[in-house]
Amino acid sequence: MGKFTLVDARLFAPGADLSGASNKIELSSEIEDKDVTNYRSAGWKEVLGGLGSAEISAEGQWEAGDPSKVDDQSWAVLGGQGPYTVCPTDCVVGALAYITSGMRTDYNVGDAVGEVAPWSGTVKSSWPLVRGQIAHPPGTARIATGTGTVVQLGTIPAGKRLYAALHVLSVAGTTPSITVRIESGDATISAPTTRLTFGAATAPGGQILRGAGTAVTDAYYRVAWTVTGTTPSFMFAVSLGIR
Structure with a gap:
C-alpha cells in the first residue's frame, strides 16, 4: 500500500458501522517504558517494555433514532466492553484492519448555535491492538x-x-x-x-x-x-x- 489520503476510513463499533457519521478517526498504541537504569548501564538510560495500551478516538456528525445511529450505539455501549475495528481504506475482503476489545470511556455532543450537531468519543483498549484484515465485508x-x-x-x-x-x-x-x-x-x-x-x-x-x-x-x-x-x-x- 502506497501513500494515500484518508477519504474512506471505516469504523465499526460493537453493533454499528459509524463510518457514515464520522469525519475523524484516530488510532494510537504505545508500550510503557520502565526505567531500569543502574550503575552498569554505561551512562545511558536503560528501559524495559511495560504495559501496552491502545486508544481509538473519533468524531463526526450526530445522528439518533435507531440502533445503527451514533447516539443510540454510544449510549448502549458507554462504560462497557466490546469489539472495535478500524480500516484506513474501506473494508472489502483483505483490506487492512486494526482490531481490539475496548471500553467506551466518553461520549460528547453539542456545539454552538447554527453548527452541525457534532459528536466525539473515545475507546480505550482492554485487549491488545491487532493488525489484521477484513474477512467478511x-x-x-x-x-x-x-x-x-x-x-x-x-x-x-x-x-x-x-x-x-x-x-x-x-x-x-x-x-x-x-x-x-x-x-x-x-x-x-x-x-x-x-x-x-x-x-x-x-x-x-x-x-x-x-x-x-x-x-x-x-x-x-x-x-x-x-x-x-x-x-x-x-x-x-x-x-x-x-x-
Missing part, C-alpha cells in the same frame, strides 16, 4: 448458511493467538439467528478446521474472540455461518488478525 446480506472468501492470514506461531471480531449490523426476519465461525485449512480450505465460534446472534451487536496460543500451521482462513429462522437476513462484518 459489511455490505453483503446473508440469508442462508454459507462460507466466505478465503484469505491468507499466515501461520500462527506458538505463543501467538488468532483474534476475530464480529460486528452484526442489522437483523431481519422471524426468529432469525446466525452463528459465525472461523475456519482454517489449505488454500481452498477443502477440509476446514474450526478455530473460533461466536455465540448465536439474534440482534445487532458485537463479539470478539481469541485463540488459545497454540501453534497453527494453516495459513488460510475464512468466515462460515449458519443461518436459521423464517426469511432471515443479516448484515455483518468480520475482521481477523494474529498477535
Whole structure:
C-alpha cells in the first residue's frame, strides 16, 4: 500500500458501522517504558517494555433514532466492553484492519448555535491492538448458511493467538439467528478446521474472540455461518488478525 489520503476510513463499533457519521478517526498504541537504569548501564538510560495500551478516538456528525445511529450505539455501549475495528481504506475482503476489545470511556455532543450537531468519543483498549484484515465485508446480506472468501492470514506461531471480531449490523426476519465461525485449512480450505465460534446472534451487536496460543500451521482462513429462522437476513462484518 502506497501513500494515500484518508477519504474512506471505516469504523465499526460493537453493533454499528459509524463510518457514515464520522469525519475523524484516530488510532494510537504505545508500550510503557520502565526505567531500569543502574550503575552498569554505561551512562545511558536503560528501559524495559511495560504495559501496552491502545486508544481509538473519533468524531463526526450526530445522528439518533435507531440502533445503527451514533447516539443510540454510544449510549448502549458507554462504560462497557466490546469489539472495535478500524480500516484506513474501506473494508472489502483483505483490506487492512486494526482490531481490539475496548471500553467506551466518553461520549460528547453539542456545539454552538447554527453548527452541525457534532459528536466525539473515545475507546480505550482492554485487549491488545491487532493488525489484521477484513474477512467478511459489511455490505453483503446473508440469508442462508454459507462460507466466505478465503484469505491468507499466515501461520500462527506458538505463543501467538488468532483474534476475530464480529460486528452484526442489522437483523431481519422471524426468529432469525446466525452463528459465525472461523475456519482454517489449505488454500481452498477443502477440509476446514474450526478455530473460533461466536455465540448465536439474534440482534445487532458485537463479539470478539481469541485463540488459545497454540501453534497453527494453516495459513488460510475464512468466515462460515449458519443461518436459521423464517426469511432471515443479516448484515455483518468480520475482521481477523494474529498477535
